[in-house]
Amino acid sequence: GAGVSQSPSNKVTEKGKDVELRCDPISGHTALYWYRQSLGQGLEFLIYFQGNSAPDKSGLPSDRFSAERTGGSVSTLTIQRTQQEDSAVYLCASSLEGSYGYTFGSGTRLTVV
Amino acid sequence: AQSVTQLGSHVSVSEGALVLLRCNYSSSVPPYLFWYVQYPNQGLQLLLKYTTGATLVKGINGFEAEFKKSETSFHLTKPSAHMSDAAEYFCAVISQAGTALIFGKGTTLSVSS
Numbered sequence: 128g129a130g131v132s133q134s135p136s137n138k139v140t141e142k143g144k145d146v147e148l149r150c151d152p153i154s155g156h157t158a159l160y161w162y163r164q165s166l167g168q169g170l171e172f173l174i175y176f177q178g179n180s181a182p183d184k185s186g187l188p189s190d191r192f193s194a195e196r197t198g199g200s201v202s203t204l205t206i207q208r209t210q211q212e213d214s215a216v217y218l219c220a221s222s223l224e225g226s227y228g229y230t231f232g233s234g235t236r237l238t239v240v
Numbered sequence: 241a242q243s244v245t246q247l248g249s250h251v252s253v254s255e256g257a258l259v260l261l262r263c264n265y266s267s268s269v270p271p272y273l274f275w276y277v278q279y280p281n282q283g284l285q286l287l288l289k290y291t292t293g294a295t296l297v298k299g300i301n302g303f304e305a306e307f308k309k310s311e312t313s314f315h316l317t318k319p320s321a322h323m324s325d326a327a328e329y330f331c332a333v334i335s336q337a338g339t340a341l342i343f344g345k346g347t348t349l350s351v352s353s
């Protein structure tokens with residue numbers, strides 16, 4: 128597609144429920160990133176996918192967080208047993224390998240009540 | 241370890257005044273540095289980047305930044321602010337592994353008429 132597409136744009140969930148956030152990167156972009164943006168905290172790196180290589184999961188804050196990327200394209204970020212502190216905007220970005228010029232999606236605003 | 245410090249979480253200027261947003265970095269490898277802008281309810285957009293070569297980098301919308309190794313700085317400037325420049329600005333440095341961007345906490349720029 129023309130840009131990075133994220134869905135849903137907004138998600139309200141009850142504490143303890145699982146949520147899935149979707150990212151559809153730019154066609155041909157082999158690198159895909161997930162970041163979390165919390166008020167006053169800037170952007171926190173979560174996970175990085177590059178082609179068929181093993182993902183860099185070093186930023187995932189707990190084992191409740193996981194992500195996968197199917198067929199080198201669409202990615203899903205899953206948060207299990209959501210907590211109120213998981214409330215944030217989750218941003219996805221993609222880039223060509225080695226480019227560092229990320230294209231970001233508009234994000235998913237997650238609210239845990 | 242790589243890190244970025246943005247001095248001032250909020251900067252206010254008058255329309256037509258100089259914009260100066262400060263960024264200092266810490267990097268154990270030659271740094272690749274970036275400035276991104278985020279308009280309300282949108283994803284981040286790349287303003288400019290420094291990888292190698294000329295230390296004064298020009299970006300979109302009249303912004304520029306100068307890499308100063310001796311000062312470990314990469315401040316963002318624009319000679320004359322426009323109302324449309326009001327947004328949040330993020331400085332970033334490439335991670336040591338080169339796999340992701342490490343962002344600062346952001347600076348919100350307000351422009352008054």
